[in-house]
Amino acid sequence: xxxxxxxxxxxxxxxGARAATPKKKAKRPVKKATxxxxxxxxxxxxxxxxxxxPPQAIxxxxxxxxxxxxxxxxxxxxxxxxxxxxxxxxxxxxxxxxVTVQIRPADGVNMLLEIDRTLALVREFPGVGDARALxxxxxxGLLQPWLGEGLELEELPIPRLVLVEISDPELLDLPAxxxxxxxxIRAASxxxxxxxxxxxxxxxxxxxxxxxxxxxxxxxxMVLSVIFATQAAMSGNKDVVEVLHFVGAxxxxxxxxxxxxxxxxxxxxxxxxxxxxxxxxxxxGFFGGGDISSVSGNQVQALFGSAQVSAxxxxxIVAVVVLVAVLTALTSRLAVHRHLxxxx
Amino acid sequence: xxxxxxxxxxxGMGPEVLRDLTFSIxxxxxxxxxxxxxxxxxxxxxxxxxxxxxTRGLISVFGKDTTKLAKAELPSMRRRIGVVFQDFRLxxxxxxxxxxxxxxxxxxxxxxxxxxxxIDLLKWVGLGDRMHVLPPVLSGGEKQRAAIARAxxxxxxxxxxxxxxxxxxxxxxxxxxxxxxxxxxxxxxxxIATHDFHLLEQIxxxxxxxxxxxxxxHV
Numbered sequence: 199x200x201x202x203x204x205x206x207x208x209x210x211x212x213x214g215a216r217a218a219t220p221k222k223k224a225k226r227p228v229k230k231a232t233x234x235x236x237x238x239x240x241x242x243x244x245x246x247x248x249x250x251x252p253p254q255a256i257x258x259x260x261x262x263x264x265x266x267x268x269x270x271x272x273x274x275x276x277x278x279x280x281x282x283x284x285x286x287x288x289x290x291x292x293x294x295x296x297v298t299v300q301i302r303p304a305d306g307v308n309m310l311l312e313i314d315r316t317l318a319l320v321r322e323f324p325g326v327g328d329a330r331a332l333x334x335x336x337x338x339g340l341l342q343p344w345l346g347e348g349l350e351l352e353e354l355p356i357p358r359l360v361l362v363e364i365s366d367p368e369l370l371d372l373p374a375x376x377x378x379x380x381x382x383i384r385a386a387s388x389x390x391x392x393x394x395x396x397x398x399x400x401x402x403x404x405x406x407x408x409x410x411x412x413x414x415x416x417x418x419x420m421v422l423s424v425i426f427a428t429q430a431a432m433s434g435n436k437d438v439v440e441v442l443h444f445v446g447a448x449x450x451x452x453x454x455x456x457x458x459x460x461x462x463x464x465x466x467x468x469x470x471x472x473x474x475x476x477x478x479x480x481x482x483g484f485f486g487g488g489d490i491s492s493v494s495g496n497q498v499q500a501l502f503g504s505a506q507v508s509a510x511x512x513x514x515i516v517a518v519v520v521l522v523a524v525l526t527a528l529t530s531r532l533a534v535h536r537h538l539x540x541x542x
Numbered sequence: 543x544x545x546x547x548x549x550x551x552x553x554g555m556g557p558e559v560l561r562d563l564t565f566s567i568x569x570x571x572x573x574x575x576x577x578x579x580x581x582x583x584x585x586x587x588x589x590x591x592x593x594x595x596x597t598r599g600l601i602s603v604f605g606k607d608t609t610k611l612a613k614a615e616l617p618s619m620r621r622r623i624g625v626v627f628q629d630f631r632l633x634x635x636x637x638x639x640x641x642x643x644x645x646x647x648x649x650x651x652x653x654x655x656x657x658x659x660x661i662d663l664l665k666w667v668g669l670g671d672r673m674h675v676l677p678p679v680l681s682g683g684e685k686q687r688a689a690i691a692r693a694x695x696x697x698x699x700x701x702x703x704x705x706x707x708x709x710x711x712x713x714x715x716x717x718x719x720x721x722x723x724x725x726x727x728x729x730x731x732x733x734i735a736t737h738d739f740h741l742l743e744q745i746x747x748x749x750x751x752x753x754x755x756x757x758x759x760h761v
Binding site: 446 | 591593613614617618619620621625631633635636637640643644645647648649650653692696
């Protein structure tokens, strides 16, 4: 050894480990700050050890509320997107499976004869399921909101509609049928609802995109909140982090300790928010059916469906809850890594 | 084991608090680091346990230049150095047992692996019956021994103790010193920072005396 030597005791040098061991102190009655333990020491030591980062040191309540609100909003967005998407799909399916032939009144046109000819013609095409003309009552019902009750169809030049249901869209040659009808039937035109369909798809796509935009903004706000909360937690637990550093903890270990708290917190907040959103949709579905016997209720239901979230919508809510929990945990982990990286 | 060559340290743009330090800590050596308050003892200890990097000079720890150490290497280096802080730095929400077991826990060991060692060490430092007590109800001496046990549990090659007898009465200070001597006898290099002259008189050991940031070595 150079420049240094082992210690030599001037007085009361211990003879060995036992001699150096400080005397056991008499048992003290202080028990108030101990963990509950069983009478069996070995058993009690096998009990789960306390978390290294104290849970109460993280501003849990406020952050959990923020996460719950954010996941509630995100789940609402997903639910509404699902409703709009389902309604648009229903509309599109209905429209794709239906073609309307309109026969306009014209000089020398026998309306009833032309309707019968139209029905006979369309039924010849493969892929057509059924075809029928709207009855007088149905036609009056359609015009009632604009022309009122007591309408006499014979007094007005009102076009008549033939509804053609398509059983197999792939089998039907729609352009050929359209050409045939317009050639053979006087004053007839075929509406395959393509314009409507296109507009509806555009509207639905816009709604879905807007929904995802809102979802991204909500999740981004939540991520920012978690970053601030993590930084606050790191500052509040500065002593713990320093001690962990001194005893040789890897950054990954410290990050995992914080991440575990935030994952649990995000999961609780996410589940709470998701449950509230699901409950809201159940209530809307229960009471939102509204007065479907009225004309306006009927129209609203025709446009938006029954305002009930489908199974896929509820799956989306579950996915949002999981996403919220994972995002919370990952964000906290990255924030801790960054904080510790700056510390070293 | 640890080697300082012309090491200087300053905080920010302030004056140098440590100047031209050149010394080494040899394996299984025992030394006191002493000097008046404000001489730079704690700063030197912080350099020794890799909490800070020097402004200038070379520090070599276990054969590695600390300026070339990657951040990822620091934890494994720190595990070879045990530190006892003047203010103990025990985690108040963990029991004495959990505090002492902390270095094993952060190293990823399972409790069944370290439990017997922790219990034996706690008994050895006289805290066998205080295992489940939280630090706030421990006395100053008990906290000090818990902090020492935590520093020793992984059998570090070097033990750094900052004023380990600063909060205890003279009889307990002597007992703690005997504990350090025993550790040294078992192979650990010990550096005790203190300005307790009674403690210095207890044993013959190397003295590193810091004064106004400069170091003098008395063998």
